[in-house]
Amino acid sequence: MFQRYTLVRLRFAALLLVIAAAYSCKKDNTKPQNTNTTVNPVVMGLYEYAIDTNKRVFIPITKIGTNTTAYYGIFDTGSTGMTIDAHDLIPASMITSTGIQFTGDSTVVNGITITSQTSTISYGNSLSLTKEYGNLAYASVTIGNSDGSFTVKRLPFFLYYKIVSGTGTVYPAHSNDVFGVGPGVSYTSSKIASPLSYFDTGSNLTSGFKLATLxxxxxxxxxxxxxxxxxxxxxxxxxxxxxxIMHPLSPINPGGYSPNIPSTITYGSKSVSSNVLFDTGTPALTIIEDKTAVRTIGQLPANTVVKVTTNKGFVYQYTTTSTENLTEVQNPNNTNDFRTIFSLSFFIENEYLTDYKNHQIGLKNN
Structure with a gap:
């Protein structure tokens, strides 16, 4: 990867162990900028990482406040807003198991404004729930590297101090730094939106991004x-x-706009209607929610044909194998999550676009 890779690799591996079983993120994003100048789109690279059947895509974050960093956020279309661990960004003496310690409504440390507004972020569903604890914060943040980058002068984000599994395991620092690029705003705070939505679009561009096939x-x-x-x-x-193919998004409260797209999913000989989330933050397992299914039907066998057809006519079809396109069927009464969630494998064969300004998602077969 590069010379700093040894430490980063440990973070990647820990991260996959922490949330490989989490089906998606339980939060959402929006908020562009405009000036009177003409600007060019910024083209950036990402890191592709895999261990066993789990895959991740990471985006480099090279400066936060006055800290020059080498952090790699999970590039996540299924959530909204940047979350990053406070360790190594602020003095260790400020961080305890019960919170970030300071007096007053806010404090500024290493160029990071930390507010007293605390919250909890939940990832996954009722079968596998991971929680982050932290504060609303603001800082100048540089996204990308020498191959392509931009800086947001005052980015709102979630500065967490602790991440805990559903069984009570406390995970290592920076195990779950997430770069959520979904539409709308975060359920954690309406002040937090996708970091990409703060890119200065000038007078000629529209706020949003497109992701090439991985x-x-x-x-x-x-x-x-x-x-x-x-x-x-x-x-x-x-x-x-x-x-x-553009898909207008529906407003929701809280959250701003939902990334879920009404669709029909066919698996084997059965068809179900469901709202679908195409989620780069789900590392391996597509989850089809079928309220008529046996409560724990489990993973589909290899050679099962799965097809999704959206309400705007986008069609994607694949065949499961023992190692790729892994797919499971669940009854939503079991998971308490009624969305069907397509994993990162979807993005290997399809292009993806989010238009923050006009509240729509574009899908395109490669």
Whole structure:
């Protein structure tokens, strides 16, 4: 990956162990900027990482406040807002098992404004729930690296001090740094939106991003850097003539706009209707929620054909194997989550676009 990789690899491995079983993130995003200048989209690379059947895509975060950093957030279309561990960003003496310690409504440490507004973020569903505890914070943040980057001068984000599994295990620092790029705002705080939505679009671009198809060959345990996967800032041609099928999003409260798309899913000989989330933050297992299914039907056998057809006519079909396109069927009364969630495997064969300004998601077969 690069010379700093030894420490980063441990973080990657710990992260996958922490949330490999979590089906998706329970939060959402929005909020662009505009000026009177003409700007160009920023094209950035991402890291593709895999261990066993679990895959992750990471985005480099190279500065937070006055700290030059080498953090790698999970690039997550299924949640909204950046969450990052407080350890190594602020003095260790400020961090305890019960919170970040300071007096007053806020404090500024290493260029990071930490507010007294505390909250908890939950990831997963009733079968596997992980929680982060922390505070609303603000800082100047640089996203990307020398291959392509931009800086948000005052980015709101969630600064967490502790992450705990449903069984009470406290995970290591930076085990779950998430870079949520979904539409709307975070359930944690309406002040937190996707970091990409703060990109200055000038007078000629639309706030949003497009994600090229991921390269299956680049996923490995070394964490390969793949250039030109992410484009921040959308042109008019991206929205009208690039071949994306657009899906208008529905407003929700709280959360702003939901990334879930009404669809029909067919698996084997059965069809069900469901709202679908296409989620880069789900590492391995697509979850089909079928309220007519046996409560714990479990994983589909290899060679099962699965097809999704959205309400706007986008169609994607795949066949399960023993190692790829892993898919499970659950009854939502078991998970308490009624969304069908397509995992990272979807993004290996399809392009993806989010238009923050016009509240729509674009899907395109590769």
């Amino acid at each position: 390269s299956m060959a680049q996923f490995n345990s070394n964490g390969n850097y793949v250039s030109s996967l992410l484009t921040v800032g959308l042109t008019s041609s991206d929205l009208t003539s690039a071949g994306f």
